[in-house]
Amino acid sequence: MYTNEELDNLAEFYKNQLINDTVPFWFPRSYDHEFGGYLLMRDSDGTLIDTDKAVWIQGRACWLLSTLYNTVEPRKEWLEGARLGYEFIKDKCFNSDGKMYFHVDREGNPIRMRRYFFSETFAVIASAAYAKASGSDEAAAFAREMFTVCLEYANGKRVMDPKFEDTRPSKGIGIPMIMCNTAQQLRETIGDPRCDEAIMSWIKEIEENFVKDDIRCVMEQVSLDGDIIDHIDGRTLNPGHAIEGAWFILHEAIYRGMDQHLIDLGLRMLDYMWERGWDEEHGGILYFRDVYNKPVQEYWQDMKFWWPQNETIIACLLAYLITKDEKYSTMHKLIHDYAYKHFHDSEHGEWFGYLHKDGSIAQTAKGNMFKGPFHLPRQEWYCWSVINKFKV
Amino acid sequence: MYTNEELDNLAEFYKNQLINDTVPFWFPRSYDHEFGGYLLMRDSDGTLIDTDKAVWIQGRACWLLSTLYNTVEPRKEWLEGARLGYEFIKDKCFNSDGKMYFHVDREGNPIRMRRYFFSETFAVIASAAYAKASGSDEAAAFAREMFTVCLEYANGKRVMDPKFEDTRPSKGIGIPMIMCNTAQQLRETIGDPRCDEAIMSWIKEIEENFVKDDIRCVMEQVSLDGDIIDHIDGRTLNPGHAIEGAWFILHEAIYRGMDQHLIDLGLRMLDYMWERGWDEEHGGILYFRDVYNKPVQEYWQDMKFWWPQNETIIACLLAYLITKDEKYSTMHKLIHDYAYKHFHDSEHGEWFGYLHKDGSIAQTAKGNMFKGPFHLPRQEWYCWSVINKFKV
Numbered sequence: 001m002y003t004n005e006e007l008d009n010l011a012e013f014y015k016n017q018l019i020n021d022t023v024p025f026w027f028p029r030s031y032d033h034e035f036g037g038y039l040l041m042r043d044s045d046g047t048l049i050d051t052d053k054a055v056w057i058q059g060r061a062c063w064l065l066s067t068l069y070n071t072v073e074p075r076k077e078w079l080e081g082a083r084l085g086y087e088f089i090k091d092k093c094f095n096s097d098g099k100m101y102f103h104v105d106r107e108g109n110p111i112r113m114r115r116y117f118f119s120e121t122f123a124v125i126a127s128a129a130y131a132k133a134s135g136s137d138e139a140a141a142f143a144r145e146m147f148t149v150c151l152e153y154a155n156g157k158r159v160m161d162p163k164f165e166d167t168r169p170s171k172g173i174g175i176p177m178i179m180c181n182t183a184q185q186l187r188e189t190i191g192d193p194r195c196d197e198a199i200m201s202w203i204k205e206i207e208e209n210f211v212k213d214d215i216r217c218v219m220e221q222v223s224l225d226g227d228i229i230d231h232i233d234g235r236t237l238n239p240g241h242a243i244e245g246a247w248f249i250l251h252e253a254i255y256r257g258m259d260q261h262l263i264d265l266g267l268r269m270l271d272y273m274w275e276r277g278w279d280e281e282h283g284g285i286l287y288f289r290d291v292y293n294k295p296v297q298e299y300w301q302d303m304k305f306w307w308p309q310n311e312t313i314i315a316c317l318l319a320y321l322i323t324k325d326e327k328y329s330t331m332h333k334l335i336h337d338y339a340y341k342h343f344h345d346s347e348h349g350e351w352f353g354y355l356h357k358d359g360s361i362a363q364t365a366k367g368n369m370f371k372g373p374f375h376l377p378r379q380e381w382y383c384w385s386v387i388n389k390f391k392v
Numbered sequence: 393m394y395t396n397e398e399l400d401n402l403a404e405f406y407k408n409q410l411i412n413d414t415v416p417f418w419f420p421r422s423y424d425h426e427f428g429g430y431l432l433m434r435d436s437d438g439t440l441i442d443t444d445k446a447v448w449i450q451g452r453a454c455w456l457l458s459t460l461y462n463t464v465e466p467r468k469e470w471l472e473g474a475r476l477g478y479e480f481i482k483d484k485c486f487n488s489d490g491k492m493y494f495h496v497d498r499e500g501n502p503i504r505m506r507r508y509f510f511s512e513t514f515a516v517i518a519s520a521a522y523a524k525a526s527g528s529d530e531a532a533a534f535a536r537e538m539f540t541v542c543l544e545y546a547n548g549k550r551v552m553d554p555k556f557e558d559t560r561p562s563k564g565i566g567i568p569m570i571m572c573n574t575a576q577q578l579r580e581t582i583g584d585p586r587c588d589e590a591i592m593s594w595i596k597e598i599e600e601n602f603v604k605d606d607i608r609c610v611m612e613q614v615s616l617d618g619d620i621i622d623h624i625d626g627r628t629l630n631p632g633h634a635i636e637g638a639w640f641i642l643h644e645a646i647y648r649g650m651d652q653h654l655i656d657l658g659l660r661m662l663d664y665m666w667e668r669g670w671d672e673e674h675g676g677i678l679y680f681r682d683v684y685n686k687p688v689q690e691y692w693q694d695m696k697f698w699w700p701q702n703e704t705i706i707a708c709l710l711a712y713l714i715t716k717d718e719k720y721s722t723m724h725k726l727i728h729d730y731a732y733k734h735f736h737d738s739e740h741g742e743w744f745g746y747l748h749k750d751g752s753i754a755q756t757a758k759g760n761m762f763k764g765p766f767h768l769p770r771q772e773w774y775c776w777s778v779i780n781k782f783k784v
Contacts, residue, residue, distance in 0.1 A: 041624065050623050111556055168501075368689050
């Protein structure tokens with residue numbers, strides 16, 4: 001159990017890390033005043049390793065700066081920084097069909113389009129948070145338009161190029177999860193009447209199709225009817241990802257005045273995937289597991305990536321604050337202590353991204369195509385703010 | 393330096409491993425007499441983990457069985473086994489446009505199409521070797537037709553869906569390398585008058601565009617003019633892959649009566665990429681390196697995969713047999729001893745596929761979407777046969 005003083009200290013710790021360690025690693029040096037957006041691909045000491053721009057990360061960084069401005073303090077630097085990202089996304093990251101790129105160069109010339117619509121979901125949360133920070137009606141309209149686009153992809157009205165043939169149709173937990181969080185962010189910045197109902201429909205889909213109580217598991221992929229697909233891809237679990245879904249649902253439970261059904265669902269998802277993902281030998285959340293403990297296809301399955309630890313820190317803390325159950329404070333302390341001990345770079349700030357199973361550093365990049373100022377600062381921001389929310 | 397007796401012992405070792413350890417792991421149990429092709433996705437003890445069929449591996453397994461029949465001994469089992477693969481590839485692995493799938497289910501229903509034409513290159517070597525084994529004119533015609541298709545992809549007459557936009561055009565060493573080996577296999581089984589000239593043009597492309605003597609490096613990707621692209625992807629080296637290219641070129645040097653220019657080129661490629669890829673701390677060839685020692689994007693960059701070790705064993709042995717330089721027998725012994733000590737499974741036969749940097753086993757699969765009866769048995773077969781070739 002955490003005492004009130006311990007919770008205050010945790011809140012202070014997270015806020016201090018966020019403001020004095022994590023954010024200063026990235027900003028101001030990453031603002032690209034020449035071409036807009038951010039220069040985020042950096043080695044552990046901050047050296048720029050690539051001037052290219054990953055569109056997901058441009059959106060996430062704009063979201064972070066806007067959110068800091070909205071919720072921590074209204075620093076002019078953060079608002080101006082957020083504008084760089086908002087404008088770069090809006091002006092440089094779309095093809096002529098209105099689909100967003102995945103990867104562009106420093107100037108915004110396209111490098112790679114991917115079939116997914118995650119660039120679009122991050123554009124929603126970036127522009128919604130920026131609209132709140134700036135008061136821009138244009139940014140608010142853009143956020144809502146992009147949310148419409150995301151809804152159309154999610155419900156099949158807009159069609160993504162299929163990755164697989166029709167022989168064995170499947171669906172992933174990623175879309176209902178990210179749509180849930182995208183709508184939560186939109187709702188809690190500038191608001192949108194479509195969010196409440198949509199969030200509940202995605203949570204319902206997760207509960208009915210992906211959560212398997214009989215085997216204590218959250219599947220990453222299932223058949224269209226929610227059955228387990230007994231092939232390598234279909235069996236592959238991503239515990240950190242499912243635990244991220246768990247805290248989106250716990251967040252929703254709080255939003256709805258401590259909805260007990262949602263609390264139970266979120267806690268079960270956390271419990272199941274902690275059992276599947278926690279490394280009893282070295283600590284930390286493993287990347288992939290097979291539902292039946294067979295080998296998976298991917299090669300980083302037993303590594304410790306930064307973001308599953310961030311998601312698990314949030315989920316355990318939320319579970320504890322909601323239940324006051326010592327089980328969750330124990331889990332929170334285990335994952336918090338493991339993660340800050342092994343991932344945090346006390347020399348240059350921020351976290352390393354990629355550890356071996358044993359906790360040794362596998363590579364030093366702090367920013368690349370997939371890592372940037374998002375999961376860690378979001379965790380520190382969310383944990384700080386939710387502890388304060390539970391105090392009042 | 394290896395004595396003649398040591399070389400004889402090595403040849404015997406490789407042949408014995410091939411026939412009594414590696415091949416028996418896969419066959420006869422993997423023949424799919426019900427649906428054709430092979431059931432190759434297996435855990436370390438041989439347990440089937442998936443009934444799906446990776447088209448690359450179906451072709452490679454058919455090539456192996458045919459090659460064993462053609463060069464080791466004419467066992468009826470191997471010829472009949474090869475036929476299963478040949479017919480499955482021909483009858484079940486094409487879409488209606490004549491493009492080959494990447495992944496099908498047990499019955500041959502399509503699961504995934506990819507843009508690349510590597511399914512087609514492995515269909516060439518499979519059907520050419522099977523045509524030689526069986527004497528089938530139909531298989532020979534199919535091999536030559538598929539080689540035509542590969543030539544058309546390689547020279548741009550057939551267009552693959554682009555992965556990247558046009559902003560920063562690049563090309564990989566993979567296509568000239570695999571086309572070189574595909575043509576060598578076709579030439580040395582059933583023959584084709586197009587091969588000699590084509591092989592030399594691909595080797596010329598590798599030499600002029602990918603081999604960088606000034607920095608002692610073989611690039612994996614370059615601009616269309618052969619310049620280094622100073623972005624994360626462009627800087628990423630794959631030492632085991634380049635070393636595979638080195639032995640294709642050394643093989644060609646022998647075929648052309650010890651062509652000194654090709655010998656020099658192959659040796660330089662081996663030297664450069666051994667320097668880049670050999671792990672001085674633990675031994676073995678690392679997966680990815682950055683040309684300027686920056687972090688790479690992928691996560692398995694410091695793991696030891698099985699196949700780079702196989703390619704390096706072949707390249708070092710060939711380099712030694714050609715030069716009789718002690719440097720190469722020392723390198724060969726280092727990589728041979730490291731690989732058979734750490735990868736070989738003395739309990740169930742064959743090799744594990746995926747080790748951590750320190751040599752511990754990362755996962756137990758012996759067969760999956762990318763690993764099957766190919767790199768290891770090819771290495772054992774090639775080393776055995778090339779030692780014998782140098783004796784006469």
